[in-house]
Amino acid sequence: MAEFVNLCFQLNPRNEIYLDLFSFRFKGDDIDEIPEDQPNIILQKLKENVRKRKSEKLNKLIVKDGLAIEVNGKVLKKVKRKKDLDHTQESHVKSKKHKKYKEIVEKESKSPIPDVDDTINLKTISKKKKKKLKESGHVDSSKSVIKNKNVNITNDKSKKGESVELCEVDDHFSATNEDCSIKEVNNDEPSEYERENVSKTVIKEGPHTVGNFTVLGDYKVKKQVKVKHILPDWLEEPGIISNSLTQTPVEQFVGLLDETLINKLQENNITHFFPVQTQILPLLLNQITDNNCYGKDGYQPSDICVSAPTGSGKTLAFALPVIQTLLNRVVCRVRALIVLPVRDLALQVYKVFQTYCKGTGLRVILLAGQTSLAEEQESLVIERLNGCCSLADIVVATPGRLVDHINKTAGFDLSHLRFLVIDEADRMMEDIKQDWLTQVENSVLKLHGSGWNLVDRRPPIPLTVHNCSTIRIAFQKLLFSATLSQDPEKLQQLNLFQPQLFTTILESKSKATENLNGTENTESQEERGDFVGKYTTPASLQERHIECQAFQKPLMVLHCIHNLNYRQILCFTNSVESTHRLFLLIKLCGGIKVREFSSALTGTVRQKILNDFASGDINMTICSDAMARGMDINNVEYVILYDRPSHIQTYIHRVGRTARAGKPGTAVTILEQREVCTYKTMLKEAGKERFKKLKIKPNKLISLKPMYDEALEKLPAIIKAEKQGKKEDY
Numbered sequence: 001m002a003e004f005v006n007l008c009f010q011l012n013p014r015n016e017i018y019l020d021l022f023s024f025r026f027k028g029d030d031i032d033e034i035p036e037d038q039p040n041i042i043l044q045k046l047k048e049n050v051r052k053r054k055s056e057k058l059n060k061l062i063v064k065d066g067l068a069i070e071v072n073g074k075v076l077k078k079v080k081r082k083k084d085l086d087h088t089q090e091s092h093v094k095s096k097k098h099k100k101y102k103e104i105v106e107k108e109s110k111s112p113i114p115d116v117d118d119t120i121n122l123k124t125i126s127k128k129k130k131k132k133l134k135e136s137g138h139v140d141s142s143k144s145v146i147k148n149k150n151v152n153i154t155n156d157k158s159k160k161g162e163s164v165e166l167c168e169v170d171d172h173f174s175a176t177n178e179d180c181s182i183k184e185v186n187n188d189e190p191s192e193y194e195r196e197n198v199s200k201t202v203i204k205e206g207p208h209t210v211g212n213f214t215v216l217g218d219y220k221v222k223k224q225v226k227v228k229h230i231l232p233d234w235l236e237e238p239g240i241i242s243n244s245l246t247q248t249p250v251e252q253f254v255g256l257l258d259e260t261l262i263n264k265l266q267e268n269n270i271t272h273f274f275p276v277q278t279q280i281l282p283l284l285l286n287q288i289t290d291n292n293c294y295g296k297d298g299y300q301p302s303d304i305c306v307s308a309p310t311g312s313g314k315t316l317a318f319a320l321p322v323i324q325t326l327l328n329r330v331v332c333r334v335r336a337l338i339v340l341p342v343r344d345l346a347l348q349v350y351k352v353f354q355t356y357c358k359g360t361g362l363r364v365i366l367l368a369g370q371t372s373l374a375e376e377q378e379s380l381v382i383e384r385l386n387g388c389c390s391l392a393d394i395v396v397a398t399p400g401r402l403v404d405h406i407n408k409t410a411g412f413d414l415s416h417l418r419f420l421v422i423d424e425a426d427r428m429m430e431d432i433k434q435d436w437l438t439q440v441e442n443s444v445l446k447l448h449g450s451g452w453n454l455v456d457r458r459p460p461i462p463l464t465v466h467n468c469s470t471i472r473i474a475f476q477k478l479l480f481s482a483t484l485s486q487d488p489e490k491l492q493q494l495n496l497f498q499p500q501l502f503t504t505i506l507e508s509k510s511k512a513t514e515n516l517n518g519t520e521n522t523e524s525q526e527e528r529g530d531f532v533g534k535y536t537t538p539a540s541l542q543e544r545h546i547e548c549q550a551f552q553k554p555l556m557v558l559h560c561i562h563n564l565n566y567r568q569i570l571c572f573t574n575s576v577e578s579t580h581r582l583f584l585l586i587k588l589c590g591g592i593k594v595r596e597f598s599s600a601l602t603g604t605v606r607q608k609i610l611n612d613f614a615s616g617d618i619n620m621t622i623c624s625d626a627m628a629r630g631m632d633i634n635n636v637e638y639v640i641l642y643d644r645p646s647h648i649q650t651y652i653h654r655v656g657r658t659a660r661a662g663k664p665g666t667a668v669t670i671l672e673q674r675e676v677c678t679y680k681t682m683l684k685e686a687g688k689e690r691f692k693k694l695k696i697k698p699n700k701l702i703s704l705k706p707m708y709d710e711a712l713e714k715l716p717a718i719i720k721a722e723k724q725g726k727k728e729d730y
């Protein structure tokens with residue numbers, strides 16, 4: 001019941017209490033009108049709340065910043081500074097209500113409030129009065145001075161941006177003339193937290209007299225709550241990966257990296273390592289033991305989380321250590337599992353593993369629905385006399401197919417898993433709800449045999465001396481993404497063990513850290529908390545935006561193609577439908593080899609489009625977000641964001657299809673006027689403060705208009721025909 005009463009109060013912002021309960025109806029501030037014989041609990045609560053609110057409001061009878069005054073629930077907009085308020089003593093009106101409130105507040109808060117005699121009450125200056133004053137010439141329209149014998153309010157509008165409006169002052173605008181000691185009456189003692197974290201800045205100017213007039217003091221009370229980032233140490237102090245792709249020669253890794261792998265790198269024209277590789281490779285390679293079952297010195301190795309820009313070479317950063325760790329394996333078992341959100345991506349990573357495993361004897365299998373489940377099962381497990389044997393050392397899979405195999409493939413055994421790599425980890429966390437991770441963990445972390453085990457695979461437990469006494473088979477999770485969430489709550493879902501974070505931070509911050517030469521001060525610590533949830537884009541990426549009206553968006557794409565001569569373009573839309581429509585339109589206009597790429601196409605067709613694009617047979621691909629994440633397409637020079645993405649993560653991944661591996665690239669976002677502000681706010685999340693706008697002269701569009709209009713005319717007929725099943729094969 002009490003909650004219901006509270007609700008009533010919350011619902012009515014003007015402090016008018018409507019309580020229509022048990023057919024009693026109370027309205028307004030007159031709590032004394034509420035009959036005493038009503039249900040006690042309601043009445044008590046009701047009265048209590050009225051008092052509380054009134055006392056709160058009295059507290060707010062304050063000349064606040066810019067003199068925004070709240071009286072009786074009404075916010076009086078801006079009455080300008082105290083110097084504009086020359087109140088006379090004669091304008092002082094003793095307010096009965098004020099007395100009544102004072103009693104209530106004193107009773108409740110036991111803290112004195114200014115005596116009414118010491119206050120100046122600025123009585124109602126209604127709009128009507130204002131009008132009358134205006135009419136009678138008491139108001140100077142240029143300066144909005146209300147001249148009155150007693151009241152003289154000046155609103156100087158001359159200052160730019162300070163709109164001034166005199167509003168109705170209903171009841172009581174009170175302030176003392178003696179010592180200007182209207183203070184916030186604080187009924188509640190500040191809590192421990194408030195004492196520590198809320199700093200109050202009071203800027204106060206005392207009253208002074210000008211002739212017979214007393215000018216009230218103005219003061220501002222600003223409460224500033226210091227929000228402290230309280231993060232676990234591993235998130236608070238990550239390893240920093242440089243955003244500029246400075247390179248370390250591969251030769252420096254001779255001795256650490258197996259010769260076979262160094263040769264393979266050279267075969268693939270990789271002579272230098274990128275920062276993410278320089279950072280992660282030694283860390284993981286140093287954990288390799290003779291028997292790859294165990295971590296270094298028998299300890300369980302830390303899980304690793306990496307957040308580095310798109311195209312910075314994350315795939316090799318996990319592929320090389322995984323392959324090298326497994327090089328000496330004797331029995332073929334599934335020891336590395338790489339999970340990716342979509343099939344195309346899984347296929348891409350599978351190809352990288354195949355390249356570097358060739359000739360090593362390690363077997364890599366793709367479980368992503370490329371072939372039927374039965375075919376995948378055949379390639380995964382073989383039945384021998386002594387039971388099922390694994391045919392794969394490394395499995396690259398999508399979560400759906402992986403779960404299918406865990407549940408349906410006899411002999412698919414993950415109990416020897418050494419690495420679980422989760423690529424595009426933030427996207428994969430969304431799929432956690434599908435429970436794939438629990439299923440994998442259940443398959444991996446089961447006890448070997450029963451009773452006491454010398455080696456076991458229990459879920460991660462706190463690292464204590466006692467827990468270290470049993471040797472554990474190493475099981476390490478490696479998380480990679482360009483937009484890895486650093487939200488501890490989300491990461492918690494992944495059951496990480498002693499995790500370590502490596503992240504790229506915004507340039508200015510890294511410089512600040514560099515300047516400190518490794519010594520930390522308070523400032524750098526504050527900044528450190530700042531990069532949580534912030535993402536970086538490749539240093540070689542140029543970002544632009546075009547502002548236009550909604551109907552002009554296709555014209556802007558045509559402008560990029562025909563006037564700016566953009567080629568090797570990936571153009572992102574927000575849906576499969578708009579991908580198709582835009583594709584038809586661009587195709588009808590001609591002048592460029594264009595294809596569409598979306599989840600509506602089969603895997604084989606999608607692969608063909610990717611290959612054609614990479615070889616230059618196609619100059620433009622219109623796509624949905626199916627291509628936004630992780631896809632490493634050779635040759636992308638321009639990315640056009642035809643529709644504004646709703647999240648910064650989507651933006652980062654889309655624009656990250658170009659400017660990969662240190663190559664130059666340009667991303668252009670087409671925005672409707674109304675979207676510009678949201679776009680800029682979104683980009684500020686990625687630390688972007690400067691926005692470059694592509695200005696397009698109207699006459700540049702005129703030449704494109706006939707072509708565009710003609711295409712638009714033809715479009716409905718084509719779409720209609722398609723709906724009737726007459727789909728043209730492009």
Ligand SMILES: Nc1ncnc2c1ncn2[C@@H]1O[C@H](COP(=O)(O)OP(=O)(O)OP(=O)(O)O)[C@@H](O)[C@H]1O
Binds near residue numbers: 277309482630631632
């Ligand atoms: N050290 C290197 N030298 C030259 N090229 C490299 C190097 N490492 C990786 N690459 C190339 O850079 C491209 C991008 O690599 P990769 O796909 O691993 O990036 P990524 O960080 O995973 O990007 P995304 O976040 O978009 O998935 C690939 O074509 C890869 O072959």
